[in-house]
Amino acid sequence: MKLKPLFDRVVILPEQKENTTSSGIILPQTSQEAPQIGKIVAVGDGESLELDRTGMKVNVGDRVLYNKYAGSEIKLDNKTYIIMRQIDIVGVIYE
Amino acid sequence: MKLKPLFDRVVILPEQKENTTSSGIILPQTSQEAPQIGKIVAVGDGESLELDRTGMKVNVGDRVLYNKYAGSEIKLDNKTYIIMRQIDIVGVIYE
Amino acid sequence: MKLKPLFDRVVILPEQKENTTSSGIILPQTSQEAPQIGKIVAVGDGESLELDRTGMKVNVGDRVLYNKYAGSEIKLDNKTYIIMRQIDIVGVIYE
Amino acid sequence: MKLKPLFDRVVILPEQKENTTSSGIILPQTSQEAPQIGKIVAVGDGESLELDRTGMKVNVGDRVLYNKYAGSEIKLDNKTYIIMRQIDIVGVIYE
Amino acid sequence: MKLKPLFDRVVILPEQKENTTSSGIILPQTSQEAPQIGKIVAVGDGESLELDRTGMKVNVGDRVLYNKYAGSEIKLDNKTYIIMRQIDIVGVIYE
Amino acid sequence: MKLKPLFDRVVILPEQKENTTSSGIILPQTSQEAPQIGKIVAVGDGESLELDRTGMKVNVGDRVLYNKYAGSEIKLDNKTYIIMRQIDIVGVIYE
Amino acid sequence: MKLKPLFDRVVILPEQKENTTSSGIILPQTSQEAPQIGKIVAVGDGESLELDRTGMKVNVGDRVLYNKYAGSEIKLDNKTYIIMRQIDIVGVIYE
Numbered sequence: 266m267k268l269k270p271l272f273d274r275v276v277i278l279p280e281q282k283e284n285t286t287s288s289g290i291i292l293p294q295t296s297q298e299a300p301q302i303g304k305i306v307a308v309g310d311g312e313s314l315e316l317d318r319t320g321m322k323v324n325v326g327d328r329v330l331y332n333k334y335a336g337s338e339i340k341l342d343n344k345t346y347i348i349m350r351q352i353d354i355v356g357v358i359y360e
Numbered sequence: 361m362k363l364k365p366l367f368d369r370v371v372i373l374p375e376q377k378e379n380t381t382s383s384g385i386i387l388p389q390t391s392q393e394a395p396q397i398g399k400i401v402a403v404g405d406g407e408s409l410e411l412d413r414t415g416m417k418v419n420v421g422d423r424v425l426y427n428k429y430a431g432s433e434i435k436l437d438n439k440t441y442i443i444m445r446q447i448d449i450v451g452v453i454y455e
Numbered sequence: 456m457k458l459k460p461l462f463d464r465v466v467i468l469p470e471q472k473e474n475t476t477s478s479g480i481i482l483p484q485t486s487q488e489a490p491q492i493g494k495i496v497a498v499g500d501g502e503s504l505e506l507d508r509t510g511m512k513v514n515v516g517d518r519v520l521y522n523k524y525a526g527s528e529i530k531l532d533n534k535t536y537i538i539m540r541q542i543d544i545v546g547v548i549y550e
Numbered sequence: 551m552k553l554k555p556l557f558d559r560v561v562i563l564p565e566q567k568e569n570t571t572s573s574g575i576i577l578p579q580t581s582q583e584a585p586q587i588g589k590i591v592a593v594g595d596g597e598s599l600e601l602d603r604t605g606m607k608v609n610v611g612d613r614v615l616y617n618k619y620a621g622s623e624i625k626l627d628n629k630t631y632i633i634m635r636q637i638d639i640v641g642v643i644y645e
Numbered sequence: 646m647k648l649k650p651l652f653d654r655v656v657i658l659p660e661q662k663e664n665t666t667s668s669g670i671i672l673p674q675t676s677q678e679a680p681q682i683g684k685i686v687a688v689g690d691g692e693s694l695e696l697d698r699t700g701m702k703v704n705v706g707d708r709v710l711y712n713k714y715a716g717s718e719i720k721l722d723n724k725t726y727i728i729m730r731q732i733d734i735v736g737v738i739y740e
Numbered sequence: 741m742k743l744k745p746l747f748d749r750v751v752i753l754p755e756q757k758e759n760t761t762s763s764g765i766i767l768p769q770t771s772q773e774a775p776q777i778g779k780i781v782a783v784g785d786g787e788s789l790e791l792d793r794t795g796m797k798v799n800v801g802d803r804v805l806y807n808k809y810a811g812s813e814i815k816l817d818n819k820t821y822i823i824m825r826q827i828d829i830v831g832v833i834y835e
Numbered sequence: 836m837k838l839k840p841l842f843d844r845v846v847i848l849p850e851q852k853e854n855t856t857s858s859g860i861i862l863p864q865t866s867q868e869a870p871q872i873g874k875i876v877a878v879g880d881g882e883s884l885e886l887d888r889t890g891m892k893v894n895v896g897d898r899v900l901y902n903k904y905a906g907s908e909i910k911l912d913n914k915t916y917i918i919m920r921q922i923d924i925v926g927v928i929y930e
Contacts, residue, residue, distance in 0.1 A: 268900065270926040271892050300432050300443070307926075310892075314922055317888060318412060322366050322405075330363065330434065330443075337870050337925065339900065348870070348900075348925050352409055355432065355443050356365040356402075395527050395538070413507060417461050417500075425458065425529065425538075447504055450527065450538050451460040451497075490622050490633070506602060512556050512595075520553065520624065520633075542599055545622065545633050546555040546592075585717050585728070603697060607651050607690075615648065615719065615728075637694055640717065640728050641650040641687075680812050680823070696792060702746050702785075710743065710814065710823075732789055735812065735823050736745040736782075775907050775918070791887060797841050797880075805838065805909065805918075827884055830907065830918050831840040831877075 266307040267341065270348060272314055275323060276307035276339075277331060277347045300330045300355055306346065314350070322351055328358045361402040362436065365443055367409055370418060371402035371434075372426060372442045395425045395450055401441065409445070417446055423453045456497040457531065460538055462504055465513060466497035466529075467521060467537045490520045490545055496536065504540070512541055518548045551592040552626065555633055557599055560608060561592035561624075562616060562632045585615045585640055591631065599635070607636055613643045646687040647721065650728055652694050655703060656687040656719075657711060657727045680710045680735055686726065694730070702731055708738045741782040742816065745823055747789050750798060751782035751814075752806060752822045775805040775830055781821065789825070797826055803833045836877040837911065840918055842884050845893060846877035846909075847901060847917045870900045870925055876916065884920070892921055898928045 270276055280302045304326065311321040323329060336349025365371055375397045399421065406416035418424060431444025460466055470492045494516065501511040513519060526539025555561055565587045589611065596606040608614060621634025650656055660682045684706065691701035703709060716729025745751055755777045779801065786796035798804060811824025840846055850872045874896065881891035893899060906919025 267930065268926045268928055271924055272922065274925055276926070300434055309926075312892075315410075315885075316412060317886060322407075332432070337902070339870055352367065354366055355369055356363045356371070356404075358363055360362065395529055410505075411507060417502075427527070447462065449461055450464060451458045451466070451499075453458055455457065490624055505600075508602060512597075522622070542557065544556055545559055546553045546561070546594075548553055550552065585719055600695075601697060607692075617717070637652065639651055640654060641648045641656070641689075643648055645647065680814055695790075698792060702787075712812070732747065734746055735749060736743045736751070736784075738743055740742065775909055790885075793887060797882075807907070827842065829841055830844060831838045831846070831879075833838055835837065 268307055268339070268346075268348070270307055270309035272309050272312050273321070273351045274309045274348055275305050275321075275351055275354065277303040277329065277336075277349065278306050278344065279303040279347060280328075299333065301333050302328065302330055302358065303347065304328055308351075311351070323354060323357060329354045330356045330358060363402055363434070363441075363443075365402055365404040367404050367407050368416070368446045369404045369443055370400050370416075370446055370449070372398040372424065372431070372444065373401050373439065374398040374442060375423075394428065396428050397423065397425055397453065398442065399423055403446075406446070418449060418452060424449045425451045425453060458497055458529070458536075458538070460497055460499040462499050462502050463511070463541045464499045464538055465495050465511075465541055465544065467493040467519065467526070467539065468496050468534065469493040469537060470518075489523065491523050492518065492520055492548065493537065494518055498541075501541070513544060513547060519544045520546045520548060553592055553624070553631075553633070555592055555594035557594050557597050558606070558636045559594045559621075559633055560590050560606075560636055560639070562588040562614065562621075562634065563591050563629065564588040564632060565613075584618065586618050587613065587615055587643065588632065589613055593636075596636070608639060608642060614639045615641045615643060648687055648719070648726075648728075650687055650689040652689050652692050653701070653731045654689045654716075654728055655685050655701075655731055655734065657683040657709065657716070657729065658686050658724065659683040659727060660708075679713065681713050682708065682710055682738065683727065684708055688731075691731070703734060703737060709734045710736045710738060743782055743814070743821075743823070745782055745784040747784050747787050748796070748826045749784045749811075749823055750780050750796075750826055750829065752778040752804065752811075752824065753781050753819065754778040754822060755803075774808065776808050777803065777805055777833065778822065779803055783826075786826070798829060798832060804829045805831045805833060838877055838909070838916075838918070840877055840879040842879050842882050843891070843921045844879045844918055845875050845891075845921055845924065847873040847899065847906075847919065848876050848914065849873040849917060850898075869903065871903050872898065872900055872928065873917065874898055878921075881921070893924060893927060899924045900926045900928060 268276055305323050308321050312319045332353045335353030336347045339346050339348060363371055400418050403416050407414045427448045430448030431442045434441050458466055495513050498511050502509045522543045525543030526537045529536050529538060553561055590608050593606050597604045617638045620638030621632045624631050648656055685703050688701050692699045712733045715733030716727045719726050743751055780798050783796050787794045807828045810828030811822045814821050814823060838846055875893050878891050882889045902923045905923030906917045909916050909918060
């Protein structure tokens with residue numbers, strides 16, 4: 266990853282929808298606003314944009330559930346990533 | 361539960377509407393915005409998204425009343441959960 | 456009352472409109488947005504949702520005047536209650 | 551007055567428009583949004599709804615000018631009062 | 646002036662438009678939103694409505710430029726005044 | 741300048757568009773929302789309207805770039821000035 | 836660069852779209868709201884506009900990814916720059 270996010274942002278590599286069944290979590294077909302799954306590939310220094318606090322709750326490598334419409338897509342080496350704030354990550358998935 | 365919520369979020373397993381009568385609480389038919397009942401299955405570390413404070417008011421296993429349109433639905437192992445912030449839980453139900 | 460409200464919320468049992476005349480307070484007919492009267496049946500721990508402060512100004516048993524459109528209705532044992540934040544209670548009525 | 555306002559609210563008994571000429575203050579005919587005159591009949595404990603501060607700037611008996619659309623009307627013993635926050639009182643009138 | 650403003654409000658006696666030319670400041674004809682000129686006739690205690698600070702930047706007798714749509718008009722002894730918050734005064738005019 | 745701005749406001753004398761080419765900065769023709777250039781002719785005491793801080797980043801005589809739609813126009817001695825808050829000044833131009 | 840930004844603003848020289856392929860980052864064709872790439876040419880003192888904190892996360896010379904609709908365009912010596920707040924820079928690109 267050649268991108269260092271600023272503040273409390275993270276870079277996420279979204280999972281392909283085909284893989285999600287094997288992981289045990291299946292996003293509902295009916296809801297278009299369901300959270301998505303992806304892997305954290307880069308994190309900022311954790312300084313909040315609104316509060317006087319600093320800290321990241323996720324690490325590189327974490328598999329996370331994030332709000333569908335959060336962040337912005339970027340392309341790097343033919344992969345599409347999403348850069349968003351950590352407050353838009355709703356939870357960490359563990360096995 | 362294989363999902364750890366971030367910040368002051370919780371994961372709730374909603375009760376089926378058929379069960380609610382036996383519990384003594386019946387949601388009004390007329391109001392479509394009535395709070396719902398469910399069970400807490402996972403909690404975050406309680407750090408608030410807006411304030412410099414940390415703390416969870418609910419625990420795993422609590423039966424709670426929550427705002428109908430709060431949070432997002434997720435599916436895991438064929439069950440549908442709702443992930444929301446604890447401020448959208450209006451109260452804890454005890455027997 | 457089998458419901459413990461969270462944060463600065465209260466549970467209110469609304470008075471029937473027929474009773475309000477004997478109590479000396481009559482809500483105006485013309486105004487549909489007039490405050491309502493009810494009795495506090497449960498209170499939260501008083502932690503504010505927006506400020507770093509904690510405290511309840513009302514107690515179980517208080518007869519209060521509250522904003523008409525505040526809170527949400529819930530039904531329990533065939534009674535309809537309203538759960539709202541204490542900042543939506545405009546005053547306490549005493550005899 | 552059988553009503554104790556909560557937080558920084560006050561109860562005001564509005565003056566009849568006919569009396570206002572003798573007091574020296576006449577509300578403009580043309581402006582429908584002109585402040586109104588009334589007398590404070592009850593005050594809360596002064597705790598602000600938004601700030602960590604407490605204090606009332608008005609006392610029972612004060613004659614005040616208040617924003618026309620502030621607060622809610624209530625009827626008690628055939629009189630109509632207005633309950634509002636003290637920040638909606640623009641000034642105190644003295645002779 | 647028989648009116649004591651609350652918080653950070655002031656009472657202003659607007660200047661007649663005919664006088665403004667002699668003072669050296671002429672409001673533009675083209676802009677309907679241009680600031681107006683008036684004289685401070687009463688000031689509050691300066692406690693801010695939003696911040697935990699207190700202080701008035703203007704004194705009775707100051708000639709000021711204020712935002713046109715700020716505040717509310719009141720009539721007293723056949724004169725029309727404007728009551729507004731001091732943050733809506735953009736500057737003090739001196740000779 | 742016979743006007744002392746309040747709080748964190750400044751008074752700016754806008755440059756004529758004809759002069760801007762010689763200064764090396766040319767505002768784009770295509771963008772109607774491009775920042776404008778002017779000279780600071782008066783500054784307030786720097787107390788912020790929203791935060792508990794005080795300080796001016798610009799001085800009388802500074803040539804600055806400011807947001808086009810910020811502030812209000814005033815006319816003084818046949819010149820048109822703009823009074824605005826310092827947070828609407830995007831930068832200082834130096835030679 | 837003859838422009839010193841105020842507060843937490845930066846001046847960015849946007850990269851030409853033709854160059855971005857060689858850098859390894861390609862902005863998606865489909866998304867019109869994709870972040871853009873540019874080089875920091877000037878930075879402010881870092882004082883935040885909303886918070887009581889000061890600090891810049893980027894330096895002159897950094898290659899950054901920034902929100903497409905952030906800031907304002909300015910022209911200087913026939914080059915078009917963008918001036919924006921550092922919170923609109925999503926990340927720093929390194930090789």
